[in-house]
Amino acid sequence: MVEMEREFWDEEIETLPPKELQDLQLERLKEIVRYVYERNPAYRERFQAAKVKPSDINKLEDLQKLPFLTKDDLRNYYPFGLLCVPREEVVYLHASSGTTGKPVVGTYTKRDLENWAQLMARCLWAGGLRKGDVFHNAYGYGLFTGAHGHELGAELIGATVIPMGAGNTKRQLQLMRDFGATALGATPSYTLYMAEVAQEMGLDPRRDFQIRLGFLGAEAWSDELKEKIEKTWGMAAREQYGLTEVIGPGVSFDCGAGQGLHVNADHFLVEIVDPQTGEPLPPGKQGELVFTTLTKEAFPVIRFRTKDLAVLIEGECPCGRTLPRHSRILGRADDMLKVKGVIVFPRQIEEAIMGVAGASENYQIVKLEKGPLTDLRVRVEPTPERFRAEGLAGLAERVAEEIYAMLGVRVEVEAVAPGSLPRSEGKAKRVVEG
Numbered sequence: 001m002v003e004m005e006r007e008f009w010d011e012e013i014e015t016l017p018p019k020e021l022q023d024l025q026l027e028r029l030k031e032i033v034r035y036v037y038e039r040n041p042a043y044r045e046r047f048q049a050a051k052v053k054p055s056d057i058n059k060l061e062d063l064q065k066l067p068f069l070t071k072d073d074l075r076n077y078y079p080f081g082l083l084c085v086p087r088e089e090v091v092y093l094h095a096s097s098g099t100t101g102k103p104v105v106g107t108y109t110k111r112d113l114e115n116w117a118q119l120m121a122r123c124l125w126a127g128g129l130r131k132g133d134v135f136h137n138a139y140g141y142g143l144f145t146g147a148h149g150h151e152l153g154a155e156l157i158g159a160t161v162i163p164m165g166a167g168n169t170k171r172q173l174q175l176m177r178d179f180g181a182t183a184l185g186a187t188p189s190y191t192l193y194m195a196e197v198a199q200e201m202g203l204d205p206r207r208d209f210q211i212r213l214g215f216l217g218a219e220a221w222s223d224e225l226k227e228k229i230e231k232t233w234g235m236a237a238r239e240q241y242g243l244t245e246v247i248g249p250g251v252s253f254d255c256g257a258g259q260g261l262h263v264n265a266d267h268f269l270v271e272i273v274d275p276q277t278g279e280p281l282p283p284g285k286q287g288e289l290v291f292t293t294l295t296k297e298a299f300p301v302i303r304f305r306t307k308d309l310a311v312l313i314e315g316e317c318p319c320g321r322t323l324p325r326h327s328r329i330l331g332r333a334d335d336m337l338k339v340k341g342v343i344v345f346p347r348q349i350e351e352a353i354m355g356v357a358g359a360s361e362n363y364q365i366v367k368l369e370k371g372p373l374t375d376l377r378v379r380v381e382p383t384p385e386r387f388r389a390e391g392l393a394g395l396a397e398r399v400a401e402e403i404y405a406m407l408g409v410r411v412e413v414e415a416v417a418p419g420s421l422p423r424s425e426g427k428a429k430r431v432v433e434g
């Protein structure tokens with residue numbers, strides 16, 4: 001029997017009329033608020049402090065009566081303070097990196113894992129992954145959510161999963177060729193580093209590999225970098241968005257229409273708020289993404305503030321999905337730099353650098369504290385071709401001009417030889433203290 005090509009992984013939910021979606025969300029919101037209130041003393045105390053009871057939630061807007069949950073709050077509840085099931089119901093856990101202080105621990109019941117697999121399958125299917133694909137999973141395995149989440153979804157679709165993990169790049173590339181990988185899961189910066197190593201090995205990523213799809217995430221990356229990845233590898237790059245605190249990857253996804261990311265809104269309620277005041281913002285206004293999980297059993301979060309900045313997008317998506325959309329991630333509130341009074345995000349600097357012919361995607365932003373003022377020094381490498389032809393001459397000046405043209409701020413730029421700046425196998429560290 002020939003199977004008809006399905007357009008959607010879960011057609012009913014992905015094309016649900018907005019009113020029906022909102023009804024479903026409200027029903028689930030009421031349930032989850034009651035659930036955390038009854039099952040977890042910390043949640044109960046937080047709600048009581050905000051003078052709100054489960055019975056006060058009668059429409060979706062009532063969500064705004066509930067207190068926010070921040071990353072710092074989560075650290076205070078380390079490791080299991082917000083767990084809503086007996087510990088023996090937890091079958092899996094992940095943890096965020098925790099560069100400052102304690103990590104955030106994400107716990108999963110058996111049903112949470114099943115839901116996660118379904119959500120990831122939805123994201124990967126929308127991006128074009130099918131049975132028959134060979135999915136080379138180069139996200140870091142271990143406590144990070146990225147590799148495991150992608151594995152669950154790819155396996156459910158029936159693709160062949162290569163559980164490679166990050167690092168050992170030459171061997172990765174060898175196995176990608178040997179096993180005929182057609183899809184790649186990795187961070188955007190590692191994807192480009194892999195291409196760089198392939199070229200050093202005398203290989204052409206487009207010609208000598210069969211990668212047609214990249215499911216890339218865990219970093220805020222510019223449109224220019226996305227384009228460069230697509231061109232270098234000959235792949236379609238699909239942005240994957242998620243966080244350990246919410247579930248891992250699988251929160252929202254790129255359908256390929258290039259008009260934002262769809263939120264899996266039957267499981268996650270999305271808001272955009274003013275990062276300073278916490279006031280909800282309407283579609284079109286840039287603010288901080290806030291998520292409430294509607295179905296998680298072990299570790300539900302209510303109004304979790306992600307610090308990721310985006311814009312809600314209204315209107316219909318050409319892909320036919322009715323799931324609400326937000327823009328690509330514009331930056332993290334934490335990464336915001338104030339340079340001579342001008343607010344600058346690393347992603348904008350990346351955009352400017354990528355706009356200069358002969359500049360590579362390898363760059364570093366050095367933060368220089370001069371008394372109360374922050375100044376920047378941007379280090380940038382030329383592409384190997386440009387370096388062979390012209391060396392470093394003129395590159396720093398060109399990049400400085402482009403940054404000034406785009407951001408209106410003059411920063412010092414230093415050009416360095418190819419290979420001088422650190423490469424990343426996971427999340428790139430673009431900003432360093434000087």
Ligand SMILES: [Zn+2]
Pocket residue numbers: 255256257262317318319320321
């Ligand atoms: Zn779409």
